[in-house]
Amino acid sequence: MLLNQFLILGAVLFCIGVYGVIARKNAVMVLMSIELILNSVNINLLAFSLRNGSVDGHTFALYVIAVAAAEVGVGLAMVLLMYRNRRSIGLDELSEMKG
Amino acid sequence: MLAAATEMTETVLSSGWFLENAWIIPIIPAISFALIIFFGKRMPKKGSEFGVASMLGALVFSAGAAYQWIQRVNGAEEGAYIAPIVKTWTWWQNDGVSLGIGQHVDGLTVTILLVVAFISSLVQIYSLEYLRGDRRYTHFFASLTLFSAGMLNMVVAENMIQLILGWEIMGLCSFMLIGHWWEEGANSRAALKAFFTTRTGDIGLLTGTAVLYFAANERTTKTLGVSGFSIRGLSSWALSGDPSSAAITVGAVALFIAAIGKSGQFPLHTWLPDAMAGPTPVSSLLHSSTMVVAGVFLVARVYPVFFEGLNILGSGANFIVIIGGITIVIAALLAFVQTDIKKVLAYSTVSQLGYMMMGLGAGAWLPAVFHIFTHAFFKACLFLGAGSISHSSSHHSFEMKKDMGGLRKFMPITFTTWIISTLALCGVFPFSGFFSKDEIIDNVGYAGYNVFMIVGLAGAFLTAAYMTRATYLTFFGSPRGASAGEHHEEEGHGAHASHDDHAHDSHDTHGHDAHASHDDHASHGPHESGWLITAPLIILATLALSSGFLNAAPFGHSWENFKKWVEPSAEVINPTGIAYVTGGAGEARISSDEPTEPVVGEEAHSGAPLAAASGEEDHSKEEGHHKSDCGTKTPVDGVCVAPQLNHAPFKWSKAGLSMLIVFAGMLSSWILCVQLYERKNKKLVGLTERNKALGAGYKFLVNKYYLDALYENVIVRSIAHPIARGAYWINQNILDGIVNGAGTSAKTVAGWVYRNVDQKLVDGAVNGSGNAAQAAGGALQPVQSGKVNMYGALLFGSAAIGALILVIINT
DSSP states (O other), X not given: OOHHHHHHXXXXXXXXXXHHHHHOOBHHHHHHHHHHHHHHHHHHHHHHHHHHTOSHHHHHHHHHHXXXXXXXXXXXXXXXXXXXXXXXXXXXXXXXXXX | OHHHHHHHOOOOOOOOHHHHTTTXXXXXXXXXXXXXXXXXXXXXXXXXXXXXXXXXXXXXXXXXXXXXXXXXXXXXOTTOOOOOEEEEEEEEEEXXXXXXXXXXXXXXXXXXXXXXXXXXXXXXXXXXXXXXXXXXXXXXXXXXHHHHHHHHHHHHOSBHXXXXXXXXXXXXXXXXXXXXXXXXXXXXXXXXXXXXHHHHHHHHHHHHHHHHHHHHHHHHHHHTSOOTTBHHHHHHHHHTSOSOHHHHHHHHHHHHHHHHHHTTOTTSTTHXXXXXXXXXXXXXXXXXXXXXXHHHHHHHHTHHHHHHHTTTXXXXXXXXXXXXXXXXXXXXXXXXXXXXXXXXXXXXXXXXXXXXXXXXXXXXXXXXXXXXXXXXXXXXXXHHHHHHHHHHTSTTOOBHHHHOSOGGGTOHHHHHHHHHHXXXXXXXXXXXXXXXXXXXXXXXXXTTOHHHHHHHXXXXXXXXXXXXXXXXXXXXXXXOGGGGHHHHHHHOHHHHHHHHHHHHXXXXXXXXXXXXXXXXXXXXXXXXXXXXXXXXXXXXHHHHHHGGGGBOGGGOXXXXXXXXXXXXXXXXXXXXXXXXXXXXXXXXXXXOSOTTHHHHHHHHHHTOOXXXXXXXXXXXXXXXXXXXXXXXXXXXXXXXXXXXXXXXXXXXXXXXXXXHHHHHHHHHHHHHHIIIIISOOTTTTTHHHHOHHHHHHHHHHHTGGGHHHIIIIIIIHHHHHHHHHHHHHIIIIIIHHHHHHHHHHHHHHHHHHIIIIIIIIIHHHHHHHHHHHHHHHHHHGGGOOOOHHHHHHHHHHHHHHHHHHHXXXXX
């Protein structure tokens, strides 16, 4: 069983994703990083599901994929609106929510 | 007994590298797709070289596989069961369920692989010239290549899941290709329509696959050791006599609904003519060898399921044959009122697909598959011919009445290839369509479906008539509109200007193929296309002329090579996939339980004369014959993978009758066209406006039987609008009522509370907490920086701290 390898792959992907969310200024890149994080979670779910010989993890992974698709849909729509309004998708220029 | 049987059949079927590795064929274009997407724009030919090279590679592999399959069949005794070459790798597994991905290569697979790779290669070569300078040239080739990859994957599919994968890739790519010029609203609407209509059918595909899986899985695992998704598992299960009639009927009907959607059968054919909005090479590929053939292929692939589920041959009529019959006639009638040459061809395709379905529904499996094979060549040729005309002569217009006519003088090559393909499509002897279409009609009648044989003959008449009309309008008569440009140009400068205006006009209003380089053509009149366009036309026309001879039933048994190579044998086989006995002279014999069998086996193996067989063997021979009736009698042990089908004996009298009908169609249509368009016969011109009955019929046809109106205005509206209205009503009356009522009562209560509780009691507390909150807010203010990245960092930081706490608590 390659459980460790799967988990390590998941952890690496997760770290890359977190790095992307924190360090990237481009909204689309941040969205993609979030996808990466979600998929690293999927890998963990699948790895444990295979290990336990049950199909539950696969089902969860499918749900996660569906939710991720919806999330990207909403996210890209927001990016599009952002771009329409200010001709840029740089996150560092967005600080209206500053308290 | 099984041991004896396996021992007996040591006939080693030859195989080869190409056959064993047929799964590589869809991978080649798939890789090429990735290369085009990532590197295409940087290449000197903008990625088209990857596409053409990969299709040629797939063609070489397919040709190798076809050659080796023919070797394999020729090496075995005639009529024997030829085991398909099946390979499978696990793709997904869990909890005892596993999905494989692999290959299932038999005669049908090899045929369609070869056709798809061949047509795709020619279409890509043609596109090099046709789309030169297009603004999305690279993406066009990427989609085209992926499209072929999807079809090839579907064809080699080992199981239903892999088949669905290819099926859906095609659905996606057809959307991208039909909407290639999406700047025009009509094109993107057509793309959406194609996608959604085929998706409607796809519901049937998913349902059918699921139903069949749950019904078949137990038995297929037990007998063959494969899952209920696998093609051969489903086939053997359907013929085992085991399935409950409800499960298999529901499964077959659901799968056929998918085929209706994909193959443009009535009533879901409406997307196909609209799909003409795509570039012409796409139409050609879509309509000849990929996409629309997928539905027919699905039915042919798991034919036993349909055979048993819909009781083909067992009853007077069935779902498939009825749908096929209706499609033939309604599509052919629609072709008469089209002025767009591509739409005539589109309805012609729908009608021809109806023939294939009708053949399959009447047990004429082989003629239907052969019709896929021949139809691919002549239909691709016709579409590419139409593209050649619009590319070089009519300024990207496809309007026959406005912009064509008299082109035979300017485009001799296009004209000749068009005529050959038209004759093949009409089914004139000895062109290829004759050998396939006539076989279908003949076999439908032979199987007892007399009504549908008449429908088929009527369809042949209509086919001949509408193709004559299209040919007349395009190539004969006097040049009109854009095609007449050259003549006017020679007459004087004034005419030249008006010609240019017209060209511009026709481009704006009718131009489907408005691509960047179109202005190049405005400067000169009709002429023959370049060799990149004519070479594929010539190759396809040659095949339209000759491919029928692969299965030329009229010339006797020795000419029926296609039947020998492709038709699966209806022989009882043992579950390891080896025929019990490979018998001579097309007769299946089954071993008895005698221990002395190996001797007989060697005899049978070496092809020794069996006439000297003992009485006991005669008995076993009888038994074998009895058992080989797959589909009519249930095999007790062992499995069947193909039903027993009969073939109509060829008769010149029947062929002669259909020939006469075809010629009658051509002649009557020709006379009518000359009267109507050339002589402007007063009695005929404007007849539809004067005669009410004819006018109504014409209007009915022009509006495509009002099916589009039915789908868009009635069905979509009747479902979407009441929901919206209902939601609005609930919103206005119930929700608002609740909200208003709650509001009024709340207001009264609030008044009291305000005076007594709020002013006195709460204010003190609120002011205190407000002050506290202000202080806390001030302290936390730096966190709310407005920087999204920082929020992300905080989120993950706190999640990490939470995880740490969890770990610490649990250890």
